[in-house]
Amino acid sequence: MADKRDYYEVLGIARSASQDDIKKAFRDLARQYHPDVNKAADAEEKFKEINEAYGVLSDPDKRAAYDRYGFSGVNTQGMPDYSNMDLSDLFETLFGFGGMGGFGNMAGSRRRQNAPRRGADITGNVKLTFEEAVFGVEKEVEVTRNERCSVCDGTGAEPGTQPITCPTCKGQGEVRQVQQTFLGSMVQVVTCPTCGGRGKMVESPCRNCRGSGLERKTRKMKVNVPAGVDNGNQIRMVGEGQPGANGGPNGNYYLELDVAPHKFFRRKDSDILLDLDINMAQAALGDEITVPTVDGDVKLRIPPGTQPGRVFRMKDKGAPILNRSERGSQLVTVNVQIPTNLTKQQEEILDALGKTMGTDIKIQERSFFDKLKDAFGG
Secondary structure (H helix, E strand, C coil), X not given: CCCCCCHHHHHCCCCCCCHHHHHHHHHHHHHHHCCCCCCCCCHHHHHHHHHHHHHHHCCHHHHHHHHXXXXXXXXXXXXXXCCCCCHHHHHHHHHCCCCCHHHHHHHHHCCCCCCCECCCCEEEEEEECHHHHHHCEEEEEEEEEEEECCCCCCCCECCCCCCEECCCCCCCCEEEEEEEECCEEEEEEEECCCCCCCCEECCCECCCCCCCCEEEEEEEEEEEECCCCCCCCEXXXXXXXXXXXXXXXXXXXXXXXXXXXXXXXXXXXXXXEEEEEEEHHHXXXXXXXXXXXXXXXXEEEECCCCCCCCEEEECCCCCECCXXXXXXXXXXXXXXXXXXXXXXXXXXXXXHHHHHHCCCCCCCCCCHHHHHHHHCCC
């Protein structure tokens, strides 16, 4: 990790940069260092470094983990590889045209329409109980996606026949058009209108998939949900998304976690929060009480003179911290309950106690911070 450069430094942006700033910095650097454009010896390594930084900072969850824990907070293994990125898309975004024929030698770097392409990502969700999110669980989920047709094996052609080479583009998947502009003739490369960029045509479409080479299927998969996840977290299942095109890799499946609220507990990061009522006698005299935790009931000592709103920290009784061996704490906030229906005996006891304590009222002085807020108009 010592040889790695800070991701913000790699992209040349501030830590407060917006997602638009991150995307713009990546596009500028990708255009500069992409190996198809930059033939310097270190261009490929620089592009990989840029790609890795963008993969983390463009993802809000990974960026938050990186900001908090540095390189140890993110796993850069398995990040998407942009080294084969279609620069024509980048130039179309920046300059407003699709083909790069007007840029001389760069025309040859344009990816062909029938080149391997990664499949689309898909998303789903699964419901968890509060305890399942804290301790982890194995869940079975259903994933509906396109899969290779079981009849034609993905060719799109009826068994016994084969796709033919497109006569229009000769298998290239694209055709070139010459346009006259004020700069002169400009070559624009567009998707072949005959084969839709595939480079091949099916004369006898498969009756099962109607020539698409794909069929819709729903499969059940088991997912290991790690301990310590929280509501809204996502689990990435690599390669379980939509199939790639022309032999490209599958996309990913992102499973969003929906954690049901608990009757008593609440979460704040890895800490578990609990509000607890105690009576006046317990607050004044102290007591040892039984407190529920996700691990079971635990004894908690309430010291004499406990004031309303006091927070007790029960170490290691919170949720596990993701990808670490530590656990958070359980924070117990006590509220002193004032009785509203006293028996005659209780009234007499409290009346006698009140007389011993006097009737003077103590006016609380305003704190330094309250005065400071007033001074600055807060």
